[in-house]
Amino acid sequence: DQQVKQNSPSLSVQEGRISILNCDYTNSMFDYFLWYKKYPAEGPTFLISISSIKDKNEDGRFTVFLNKSAKHLSLHIVPSQPGDSAVYFCAARRRNNFNKFYFGSGTKLNVKP
Amino acid sequence: DVKVTQSSRYLVKRTGEKVFLECVQDMDHENMFWYRQDPGLGLRLIYFSYDVKMKEKGDIPEGYSVSREKKERFSLILESASTNQTSMYLCASSPPATESLTYGYTFGSGTRLTVV
Structure with a gap:
């Protein structure tokens, strides 16, 4: 049973608009969340993270929001650029578990020029 | 530039063969992981290691083993x-949990394995 879920396999957005990628989780023991970005034929690269003690973290065009009561996090990209087109994975770590992360199934973002 | 290097980008093997996938990191990280990526299933953890000669099963260890001698x-x-092991295999490394909160794992580029 997947503990981290990304229910939208794909998302298409116009350049300059906001992209919102969503992620839900089931385990209340998760203490740390990350977003990774993956281009074809490359490994995932770290994008942004958030601790469970926060509800927002911002880095340039990227903002991650965490709603612990809903067990939901989202990644906002503003403004979206064609180079943002990639697969985005959210990942969650369970407290005191060897830094092992659980990954969602990914959302493929397409930013149209 | 820190790196996780996987020895092969593409491999084609026959059913029943014994297959070795190699991963090397140059960051002196304690933790190393093997994931497989399949469409619609995301990244699933096969095995991980938190120290030399130490290993732990992940979520899908059946049919796999690992070795960490160095x-x-x-x-x-x-x-x-x-044939059901045809997949993209990703290796990753990280420092111990307390140090890695800022960036999680560093991944290799992956090995696309096809079993025919």
């Missing part, structure tokens, strides 16, 4: 390859 090298072994 800190920098973590090998994934398919004992007898089967």
